[in-house]
Amino acid sequence: MEIDLPVPLPQRTYIPHTNATILCxxxxxxxDGTVSAGALCNECIKLTVDISEGIPREATLHTCRDxxxxxxxxxxxxxxxPESRELLALCxxxxxxxxxxxIIDASFIWTxxxxxxxxVKITLQQEAFEGAILQQTFEVEYxxxxxxxxxxxxxxxxxTWRSVVQVRQKVPHKRTFLYLEQLILxxxxxxxxxxxxxxxxxxxxxxxxxxxxxxxxxFLTSVxxxxxxxxxxxxSMDIHTSTKSYKFTFSVELVPICKxxxxxxxxxxxxxxxxxxxxxxxxxxxxxxxxxxxxxxxxTDISAPIYWRxxxxxxxxxxxLVEFIVMxxxxxxxxxxxxFLAEATVARATDLGNxxxxxxxxxxxxxxxxxxxxxMGYHLSGTNFNNPQFEALExxxxxxxxxxxxxxxxxxxxxxxxxxxxxxxxxxxxxxxEMLPRKQDQQRMxxxxxxxxxxxxxxxxxxxxxxxxxxxxxxxxxxxxxxVETASxxxxxxxxxxxxxxxxxxxxxxEFEELDVxxxx
Numbered sequence: 001m002e003i004d005l006p007v008p009l010p011q012r013t014y015i016p017h018t019n020a021t022i023l024c025x026x027x028x029x030x031x032d033g034t035v036s037a038g039a040l041c042n043e044c045i046k047l048t049v050d051i052s053e054g055i056p057r058e059a060t061l062h063t064c065r066d067x068x069x070x071x072x073x074x075x076x077x078x079x080x081x082p083e084s085r086e087l088l089a090l091c092x093x094x095x096x097x098x099x100x101x102x103i104i105d106a107s108f109i110w111t112x113x114x115x116x117x118x119x120v121k122i123t124l125q126q127e128a129f130e131g132a133i134l135q136q137t138f139e140v141e142y143x144x145x146x147x148x149x150x151x152x153x154x155x156x157x158x159x160t161w162r163s164v165v166q167v168r169q170k171v172p173h174k175r176t177f178l179y180l181e182q183l184i185l186x187x188x189x190x191x192x193x194x195x196x197x198x199x200x201x202x203x204x205x206x207x208x209x210x211x212x213x214x215x216x217x218x219f220l221t222s223v224x225x226x227x228x229x230x231x232x233x234x235x236s237m238d239i240h241t242s243t244k245s246y247k248f249t250f251s252v253e254l255v256p257i258c259k260x261x262x263x264x265x266x267x268x269x270x271x272x273x274x275x276x277x278x279x280x281x282x283x284x285x286x287x288x289x290x291x292x293x294x295x296x297x298x299x300t301d302i303s304a305p306i307y308w309r310x311x312x313x314x315x316x317x318x319x320x321l322v323e324f325i326v327m328x329x330x331x332x333x334x335x336x337x338x339x340f341l342a343e344a345t346v347a348r349a350t351d352l353g354n355x356x357x358x359x360x361x362x363x364x365x366x367x368x369x370x371x372x373x374x375x376m377g378y379h380l381s382g383t384n385f386n387n388p389q390f391e392a393l394e395x396x397x398x399x400x401x402x403x404x405x406x407x408x409x410x411x412x413x414x415x416x417x418x419x420x421x422x423x424x425x426x427x428x429x430x431x432x433x434e435m436l437p438r439k440q441d442q443q444r445m446x447x448x449x450x451x452x453x454x455x456x457x458x459x460x461x462x463x464x465x466x467x468x469x470x471x472x473x474x475x476x477x478x479x480x481x482x483x484v485e486t487a488s489x490x491x492x493x494x495x496x497x498x499x500x501x502x503x504x505x506x507x508x509x510x511e512f513e514e515l516d517v518x519x520x521x
């Protein structure tokens with residue numbers, strides 16, 4: 001038996017595959033001929049090919065000095081902070097040819113703020129040859145040129161407004177407008193105004209666009225009981241294109257009822273509003289008028305549509321308040337919210353030492369009144385009112401016997417004439433017009449502002465709707481200028497009494513200009 005022996009096979013030798021190499025046509029370096037583009041090496045491609053060709057290295061940006069906005073061609077003005085994404089996008093739009101390449105990165109290079117120069121570092125990527133992608137970085141310098149925008153040009157020219165909002169309230173004081181001013185400042189509702197002018201019984205807000213005025217009217221409607229009316233005036237008309245230009249006027253009238261006013265409701269309206277007593281006090285004015293019956297603590301709201309359906313005036317305002325001295329107080333135990341019903345015996349402060357006339361009344365201030373306190377109220381006994389609603393109340397068989405002699409409104413605190421408060425309020429920049437207020441009017445405005453500040457201190461619900469700021473920095477600077485050492489808050493409080501309302505520091509805000517890191521020397 002024969003066995004086949006294995007036959008040895010010849011071994012194959014592996015020959016490595018080598019690509020065809022050629023020499024670079026520029027520097028002579030060996031390169032792969034199958035993938036090389038243009039017979040150039042990578043280094044020569046970087047040196048000879050410029051993918052940013054056609055993109056300018058210099059450009060001009062236009063900005064307005066007054067509003068600090070930037071011109072976006074052809075005619076749009078946009079707001080952009082320094083070194084912001086908006087400004088970077090505006091810089092890239094100024095360059096032609098960027099749409100043909102791919103932008104990998106773009107960033108600002110720091111320059112001196114006063115140099116009027118902006119430098120941007122841009123990284124591009126593009127396919128130079130078939131299979132060869134090239135990335136390149138270069139810088140573009142922008143020259144910042146000043147150019148006044150049309151809106152600012154109109155603001156420096158007379159009669160350039162397109163719409164005006166005339167806010168009016170026919171009352172002898174400005175307390176409501178002072179409160180409305182704080183609401184406007186807190187919500188920045190005046191940011192689109194081009195001018196604010198003081199007028200008789202109110203303010204005028206001027207706008208360059210109609211929709212800005214309509215937005216402001218909507219804001220007033222949401223914070224106060226008002227009624228508005230719109231009118232328009234034709235300025236010019238193009239008969240060829242039928243294009244017309246109008247000026248719009250919005251008349252906004254506030255309800256002539258303010259906080260702490262004595263109100264005599266029409267008997268019919270009083271029965272419809274929950275059968276409340278017609279002789280009431282206004283304790284708050286919001287989107288509606290909130291009134292209170294001090295004899296029963298019954299409250300009700302009168303909305304703006306209901307009021308303007310049958311309008312009426314106040315019976316007395318805060319300028320007619322009389323100071324009384326509390327002789328005796330007996331709480332009844334009835335409470336409704338922050339009001340406590342009590343029976344009080346009071347006497348006029350001017351009658352002390354002259355006669356023994358006292359008045360018995362019911363009041364809603366039972367929680368804060370004590371014998372010997374001073375309280376402000378309306379003296380109805382022996383007072384003649386020229387008011388049709390009050391005359392109807394006196395002739396009524398149901399309500400004539402319920403008219404009190406005295407209606408107490410608020411507690412009176414003894415204060416210093418010039419109190420250095422640790423807080424302050426912001427004010428709007430208003431144009432007083434051609435004629436400055438008289439000396440008597442200026443004193444009356446100062447008295448109204450001081451009365452408003454006292455209301456803010458005494459009413460916590462009122463100041464919760466406003467923004468109060470710390471005034472420690474101003475007080476310190478004022479004391480240093482006068483050469484007086486800064487007194488502590490405890491020394492100030494001892495000179496006024498313990499019961500004077502004060503605002504806690506936790507309720508106050510810091511202004512941005514006072515938030516610095518400079519050390520006091």
